Amino acid sequence: MQTPTIKKRTKLSSVWIIPLFAMLVSIWFVTQHYLNRGTEIEIRFQSAEGIEAGKTLIKTLNVEVGVVTKVEINEDLLTVRVLARIKPEATNLLRQDSQFWVVKPRIGSKGVSGLTTLLSGAYIELEPGNDYPGKTSFVGLENPPLNRTNKDGLNIYLVSDASNSLNAGDPVLFKGFEVGQVTQIEILNSKKLKTNIFIESPYDRMVTSNSRFYNTSGVSFRLNAQGIDVFSDSIESTLTGGISFDLPATLSPGKAVTDGTEFKLYENKMAIEAHPYQYSVDYLLLFERSIRGLNIGEYVEYRGVRVGTVVDISFDYLPENQFDSANAPKVPVLIRLDPGRILGEDSPAAVEKLTKILNRHVKNGLRAALKTGSLVTGQSYIQLDFYPDQSKSIFNVGLYSSIPTTHDDLDSMLSDIGVFADSLAKLPLTQTASQVNNMLASAEQTMQEATQLIQSLNQFAAQGKQLIEQPSAQELPQKLNTLITELEKTLQLFSNEKGLASSLDITLHEVQSTLRSIQKVADTIESKPDSLLFSSPRQADIVPGKDK
């Protein structure tokens, strides 16, 4: 009997390789799935309008980078939480400053956008920022951001007194071309507004330290001593609002500016031309006469050259109680002198320099006077000039220094008389006197010639007398009389009613009658050409008194 040899087989059966392999493959699949699932992110929105779990895509530059997996309401019951998975290869886009917003059809003053989503459905746009990656929780934007982080350009702040109907998204224009837009408007306090604008590259190079920004909404008019000015920009900005920047006519481009530079936003283009300089000195002028015809914005001139502007006219500038207490209160006019215009230098140092120079000149007789610029419109302006007979110096009124004023009406009259006297003195009197002498000499000669002429006329008259006394000349009147009588007889023949005139009249009448008959014949032939050959039966005339 054979005893079976039992061998213990310690090795596993090779059959197990198959399930093992299957398990490994499964593990590899699962791992692969998890690895490919991507990063889960959370975005908060005000509402989930147009977003659907499993359908709404997340796109960057129109490339699909993820999909929404879940939409739920937050615990605060005011916002929604959108959970989405971003593809592994796109996780790099999830940066600290990445932005999300829903792209859907929008209609606004800037036009229509997102029309393609009408058919495809809304999607979430992911705009990667520039910061480091690794963020998974975001707050979504309600509207597309105005300044794209992937665009080069310049962010600038403008400070203004009033908003002047500006809105985020309004265009920023340079020479009429849109170069950027308003990104945000903040209220700093009850009087100041801060407007953020973004200027796209390469136009950001146009902005320099001397650039002036102004509001281009609407159309503005101004009537001044120089006439009427009308300002308006492009139709779009006139209707919807906008900001323009430009260099004032008197300034050259300044230094380049950096991101975040603050500028003043002027009310309109006239305002930047009126005060194109950053630094200026304000003086208060006190007038003793009526300043009717002087407007804010009017020019201040020194002997015809513009040196500044009238900034304000108000009794507020007088120290307290000055209006009540003074005997005849003066009218305060605030003027702004620009060192840039006078000294060609726009800096704080130039301001000090101008103050010193004006102090010196006022001591030497520099005065401010009100002058009429246009007799038609009655507009006035302020003229600075020297009046040497007065000696005063700059004094302070309230917060401002004051340049002494003077009456100019008499003065202008005196200067006119002076000019007249000058031109009188320039008259060539000596030359005129010699010319008069010459004239007198020639007049004497003419007189002599006239005497000769009279003598020859006398001779002529004597000869005429002889001629008349001749018998043939004596007969002349009688012959003329005969001729006239003959003529009268002939004329009578014509005027006699039964004579030539009468028969002429009858002939004329007959000619007229014949012409009328010819016209009748012509009319008949025209209406009935065959009437020449075939006479049409004519009805008998109606009989007078037939119906009696």
Added chain:
Amino acid sequence: MNFIKITLIAIVSSFLFACSSQPEPSTQYYLFPYPENKALQQRVEIALNLELAPYLKTDSIALLKEGNLLQFAHYHRWAQPLQVSINESLVDKLSNQLPGKVVDDINQLGGLQLQIVRFHGNLQGEVMLIGAWSIAQQKPEKFILRMQQSAEGYDDLVSTMDLLLDKLVQQIVKQLI
């Protein structure tokens, strides 16, 4: 057969008769009756400046048919221009009826100015004469005269028109004497 012949002859003859035309009435010419002057040699002739409406300057006699419709007769015409006829008739009548001194005075003032604006008859037998007369620069005296024809026809119309001229002369004489 006999009936057909008669019918054919009747049709052919009716065609032939249709082609024949009626004899046209001849044109009649009219003139105002010549005044019978008793003392033609002694009288002074008045100077008359007559102005006729343009429609009266045609040869045909004008007749108001109905409303504003005026018809000029084709077969009844004036023998001479109405201007001449009226002038002749009025000068005779006025010179006869006005004293010689008055005529002299009128002639020295430039004669009598007479304007006739309407002078025609109508189907009802009424003849009208409308116009104005004046001496020198005085205010014109207007006149509107009407008269009924005694019988129908153009001959009686011309007689009635002459009677109307008589009536006008009487009116003028009455005003001047």
